[in-house]
Amino acid sequence: MMGKRLTVRDLLDARGKHQFAMLRVETLDEAEAAERAGVELLSVPPAMIMDRRFREVAPTAFAFPGDNFYEIGDTADFLRWAFPLFKNGADGFYCSGSLATVRAMADHGLPVCGHVGLIPSKATWTGGFKAVGKTLETAQLVYRQCKALEEAGAFAVEIEVVPHSITDAIAEKTGLFLISMGAGPGGHAQYLFTDDVLGQTKGRVPRHAKVYADFAAEHARLQEMRVRAMTAFASDVHKGHYPAPQYMVDSDPEVVAEFRDWLDSQD
Structure with missing residues (x-):
């Protein structure tokens, strides 16, 4: 799937046909390595989008800048935050804000990715840092959140630490592009943090994270x-x-x- 910069339409059309790789990168060196390695989707700090060097090192990556809703603010703040990033080459936007915010961004033609399941900034509502969707009630919650985001105009959603069988079932009932972080292969992209992949995480490594190198020792x-x-x-x-x-x-x-x-x- 590499060779050209992907579009939202490309991602939606590839659902069920191609598994995309996605990483959270924090530095230009990591972004360059991901591009060279064939990782198609990148979550990036917003400041990286504003750095012209990013597109020099990662010209084909579909880039999602994102920040926690409490760092950005209300709907008007999200729009002010997103427009300059879109102008400078952002492909999609993480939004953990309200449905009204998702709807406003989508109404302006901004490609929005929501977040369901274990949402770290909102984990108090689901009982802390643990899987969401292991009971009928919480599985229904995840599905309803997906449908609400889809109806608000989101094109994608990160589905985090949800039982893989629940993800499989939801994928059959939604037109969203599902980005799986610890939610199984039913997602259309598999998402990990570069710190985990490189073995440089300080403290506990999440169960879903596979470590491929030992940068901590290095x-x-x-x-x-x-x-x-x-x-x-x-x-x-x-x-x-x-x-x-x-x-x-x-x-x-x-x-x-x-x-x-x-x-x-x-x-």
Whole structure:
């Protein structure tokens, strides 16, 4: 599916035909690596969209900037937040705000992705950081939230930590593009955080996250290398070994002598 920048229509048309890979990236290096690796969808900090270098390193990625609703504000604030990002190349927008906000953004032609299931910023309503949808009541809640977002004009929804069988059933009853984070292969994209994939998460790694590298060990190794190099530098300075002649420049002796004579004349 790589080779061109994807559109909303491309994603919707590919439902059930192609599983998309999606990552949350925090740096341009991560965005470039994801592009080169064939990861089609990226969740990015809003500031990254405003950096012209982003599209230089990730020209084909379908990019979703997003922030928590309490960081942005009400409906008018969301619109003010989204318009400059859309102008600068955002492809879709995470919106964990109200249905009224989703509706207003969609009415302006902004592609909106909602959030259902375990929503970290709203987890108090579903009992904390645990799966949502394991009971009939909570499975019905997830479905109703999907339908409400679809009716409000969202084209996609992140479905997070929902039992995979529930996701499968919901996928059959909605036209939304489902982005699965720990919600099984019934989603149309599989979404993880780069920190988890690279093994650099501090603290507990979510059950749904698969770790593919051990950057934490590599960071620790590099830190020890930093300490050794800095220790050697400090030792050289303290013992007078640095700077040695090969690290210095000098003037001709005649120039130095003339300069010293001139300095003496300034007394």
